[in-house]
Amino acid sequence: MHSVSSTAWRATATVSAYYALFGAFIPWLSRWMETVAGFSGETIGLIFTVSTLARIVIGPLTSAWADGRRDRRTPIIALGVITLLAFVALIPRGLAAKDFALLFVTQVTVWGLIAFLEAALFRLTGKDEGPAYGFARGLASFAFILGNFGVGLLIDWFDAGAILAWMIGTTALMLLSAVQMTPEPQERVEGAPFSARLAEGLSMLKRPEFFLLAFAAGIIQGAHQYYYIFSNLIWRDAQGFSGFTIGSLQALGVFAEVLFLMFVAARMERISPAMLILLGGLASVVRWVGLSMEPGLMLLVPLQVLHALTFAFTFLGTMRGIQLLWGDDRGPTAQMIYQSLANAPATAAASYLAGRLYGAGLGADGYWSMAALAGVGALLAALLLLRLRSGAGLSRA
DSSP, X not given: OOOHHHHHHHHHHHHHHHHHHHHHHHHHHHHHHHHTSOOOHHHHHHHHHHHHHHHXXXXXXXXXXXXXXXXXXXXXXXXXXXXXXXXXXTSSOOOHHHHHHHHHHHHHHHHHHHHHHHHHXXXXXXXXXXXXXXXXXXXXXXXXXXXXXXXXXXXXXXXXXXXXXXXXXXXXXXXXHHHTSOOOBOOSOTTOOHHHHHHHHHGGGGXXXXXXXXXXXXXXXXXXXXXXXXXXXXXXXXXXXXXXXHHHHXXXXXXXXXXXXXXXXXXXXXXXXXXXXXXXXXXXXXXHHHHHTOOOHHHHHHHHHTHIIIIIIHHHHHHHHHHHHHHHHHHHHHHHHHIIXXXXXXXXXXXXXXXXXXXXXXXXGGHHHHHHHHHHHHHHHHHHHHHHHTTOSOTTO
């Protein structure tokens, strides 16, 4: 038997290895597609769009399948194996159709891992021994930074081929760590058919508290897309910042997130999940309106520090809310439903809107649309808070 401390640290190691992969996957995969695979910008955009839409369907199917497994590690290991094989199969250069299909697979599986890994980390940490959840999640965010900067250095030292090498290595490390995680028997009634498990998962959104939580958080997180996709271009072209300055500003936001999760989150137990999401949404409105005005460095620094609210408050509120509403047993399924049916559509819509607005020449003015989206998310969070305070649902959420 593994100790509580060992169990928590094994989960932390697995999630950190994943985010070291994710830190390269998010910002650098498109560079590999263009430079090594030779895909056009239009084709790259098509892969991202089609795979994001596919997650809306594949996510619930995956969660229904995972519900029938006896060991909670099984979906993590299965998705990890598929991801690793797909990355390795990209090494031989060949048909563009093959690369397109494999990249589509990785977009689905890498994003699909989030629900199971985040649920496992929340479930296994914060006990009497081992790291607190916030500290463990902060280490994972730090691993994301390592993946981002590490791949950037490798590209400078070698070439864009280092992107795929890093992703293969970190996926293998994550998979090895997942195998070493403590086995967790699934506390579910055996024998339920796949269709029943699927229907049960989809029916989660019929619960008003979960519906409001999922779409409030999904829309607020989706409102980051204009920043994620175009902030570096706006800062470079419209404001004339150097690459070092741009990289430092982007890193500052993630460091603020890391510091919050590691050292502050555990002290915010008395703030309800609904209030955390509401504060994240209100901070998002302030941040995106501020960025729309093309502020100088003196104002950009505090606006970037707001990432600790716009992302981390919203993220922490979502995790805690799902845990309170569904518990350890249904938490992974609820995570996947949130990721697939709330977060993925909001992200896809926000990405499409961002591309149209930036392509129309709006530049920093495009942030106003993200402020509006964040406002919608904040409104839904306020409705959730009012519903819970009126006595409906779980008062603790």
